[in-house]
Amino acid sequence: MMKILYFAWLREKAGIGEEDVSPPETVTTVAELVEWMKSRGGGFAEAFADEGMVRVAVNQEHVQTDHPVAAGDEIAFFPPITGG
Amino acid sequence: MMKILYFAWLREKAGIGEEDVSPPETVTTVAELVEWMKSRGGGFAEAFADEGMVRVAVNQEHVQTDHPVAAGDEIAFFPPITGG
Amino acid sequence: MIRVQAEDFDVGRELEKLSDGNHGVGGVCSFVGLVRDIAGDKPIQAMTLEHYPEMTELALAKIEAEAHDRWPLEETLIIHRYGRLEPGDRIVLVAAASAHREAAFEACHFLIDWLKTQAPFWKLEETPDGGQWVDARSSDDAAAERWVETKPAKSKPDAAE
């Protein structure tokens, strides 16, 4: 099981801020997780439609899409940062 | 008559902070005024001994040594600035 | 020092703490970011700052540690607010205290530039057309990029930084 967090407009499009998911074992990287997310359809497909606008943190660290994911990870999806 | 002001170590060497002087009419530039100052000897000669360390303002404006001076001017001599 | 909070902060008191009792500090450079009443050409009634709490402090701590690695700093400070803010409200305060002013300026500039691309905050602006998420700015990426190669400032003598 992985803990998934969504922020800003990704949260709005996904229609959820936080969820626990158990993707198939073939999902071993962020990129594969995103593909699986999109396959769930609805708001998830919409949230991930423009992947160039999606940033990812695994266990509170910014990562690239080839970063591994595993059960127990906290994975956050969000748009480019606009703080400060 | 010109009003002369001295600041920082130029004031200490000259032994005076402010004075009114009436140099001869041949004194028409800052450089000529400095030469005349030195000719007065004593603390003045000492204050102007290292001309590279002397900065000048005429009527509250930084100027170069070729700047004209005339009766009624306020002329200030000081070392390089160290504020801030 | 890092703080992430909904409440406003007292800039004078916070800056004072950076040099309090430390007479090795010659200069404190700070930047306060404020909510403007306009974005591009749209009027803004308010903005809401959302963040990722579990990650925010970690990200800010990394930014602060990086600044201390790069410049000879006595102290640094990052305070970032979240929640709903109105025009004129303070959003963020970053500051760097150093013996020397170049280090204070560069580190402070670095802190805000990196914070803008590294710390997980997102702005939702309230406009007459409704809520709009602020787009990331390529100028912020460029500003952060600039620090990728930057070397620390050199030290200098004199009692006042």
Added chain:
Amino acid sequence: MIRVQAEDFDVGRELEKLSDGNHGVGGVCSFVGLVRDIAGDKPIQAMTLEHYPEMTELALAKIEAEAHDRWPLEETLIIHRYGRLEPGDRIVLVAAASAHREAAFEACHFLIDWLKTQAPFWKLEETPDGGQWVDARSSDDAAAERWVETKPAKSKPDAAE
């Protein structure tokens, strides 16, 4: 705004005034210079700042006007103290408020760099060996020189500077 005074100042209150009621301000960059307890390797007990009162405000006004010519600024501030100051005491506050942070940073940096070579102040340090006039630093000339060719920063969109 320019002030030359013997008294201390309240940094928070002064910075607040720069954006008070002006919701076009997105960022305020400031620099506070403080008396250090050491210069080079000598301990400093105190320093006395002498200035040329008739010229000081004129010189500071020129520096401020130059900053407004170069950058899109909402407001600027220079406060410089004179008289006897001890380690930890504030000497100077410069600040620039702008819609955008690059302009605020650059203008603030410019204000302090130019002030250090243009405003008629001189420091006398009290050391164990007696009073010593501070030598001008070539690094300050170099810092000021840098601005001789600098062009204004470009404007950018977004409600928070």
